[in-house]
Amino acid sequence: MTTKPKTPATNARQIAPTKTLQVIDPQDINRHPTPRLGTADEVRMEMARLYRDARSGRVEVGDATKLAYILSQLATLLRIDDLEQRTAALERVLKAEARK
Numbered sequence: 001m002t003t004k005p006k007t008p009a010t011n012a013r014q015i016a017p018t019k020t021l022q023v024i025d026p027q028d029i030n031r032h033p034t035p036r037l038g039t040a041d042e043v044r045m046e047m048a049r050l051y052r053d054a055r056s057g058r059v060e061v062g063d064a065t066k067l068a069y070i071l072s073q074l075a076t077l078l079r080i081d082d083l084e085q086r087t088a089a090l091e092r093v094l095k096a097e098a099r100k
Contacts, residue, residue: 040082043075 035046047068054064 037071037074040075040078043071043078047071047075 036042053059054061
């Protein structure tokens with residue numbers, strides 16, 4: 001008994017082409033050390049570096065935009081954390097004053 005080869009269905013949809021994967025050389029992985037981003041000043045410096053890299057063409061503008069957004073969110077979180085710590089310190093002082 002022989003079987004007929006299956007023909008594609010007439011209502012089959014075309015699958016979108018996928019991006020080509022880029023192979024990263026292991027030596028390139030640690031070429032740029034991870035920046036320290038623990039303070040607002042460090043985030044500011046990284047954002048400035050990113051801007052310079054985008055202006056010079058070392059980083060694509062689209063990628064720089066995405067990274068700058070993440071950095072701005074991180075800066076906002078650092079400000080919120082700072083305000084929370086200051087508020088907690090003031091509350092501790094006020095509670096200590098109220099006990100006296």
